Amino acid sequence: MSLSLKKDYQVCEEIGRGRFGVVSRCFSTLTGNSFACKSIDKTQLLDEIDRECLDKETKIMNHVVGYENIVNLVDVFEDETHLYMILDLCQEQTLYDRILQINRSFSETEACAIFTQLIGAIGHCHRRGVAHRDLKPDNILFDQWNNLKLADFGSADWVNGDEKMEGIVGTPYYVAPEVILGREYNEKVDVWSAGVILYIMLAGIPPFYGESPEEIFEAVIRGNLRFPPRIFRSVSSSAKDLIRKMLCRDVSRRLSGEQVLRHPWIISGGETRAMVDLT
Structure with a gap:
């Protein structure tokens, strides 16, 4: 030592x-x-x-x-x-552990309180010219005061203006389709991953599922985003709107981190309630 x-x-x-x-x-x-x-x-x-x-x-x-x-x-x-x-010393329990522990989905206000801190950290990284590239619940920690702490920058890379990144990095459930396809990509891969995390917090299941990494990758590439009525019956249309705009396969139409922070669901603290949308 x-x-x-x-x-x-x-x-x-x-x-x-x-x-x-x-x-x-x-x-x-x-x-x-x-x-x-x-x-x-x-x-x-x-x-x-x-x-x-x-x-x-x-x-x-x-x-x-x-x-x-x-x-x-x-x-x-x-x-x-x-x-x-x-x-920084954090609690041993990660967001992944919390998701498993509660054995149910988070309420919208619970999810929003955590997610707003996460997207704030992502926005800070992007403003500083950094993409995390491996956002997942396992890398989201909490300090002794229960404040979120984004961790593990082992896959992070620099974002230089219009210059794109390349290389397949990340974790199957959370990786953006443009990464899997081997294309050049930008920091919006983090927005996709954060959208998957939000979906899981509100649903208790991932939006794209498979029995193997290959099957998961295929589901991500297809991008057939669904909100099963049985699971999402009590989730507001505003929350689903935000998820759709983050899990958008067209990168040019996908929200940036700063745009996510300005979405009505975030501004409302997850308390927006609208007519149940069964799409």
């Missing part, structure tokens, strides 16, 4: 584990404040692309630092075999 890390932080019990390392609770030896230490085993990185992503992750996190709904990168240490990232 890095001598500088040992000097500044006391690393305690493991609280999480990922593909290339572990997350442990730690505290500052100077202030006593608690943090999370993400330890990444560089010897497990498979190729140069993985190493480039790791380097990019720390740079991007430093670039978006300071926004209330994004996990802050507090410190970085490195030795011959590991990279150590000191991060």
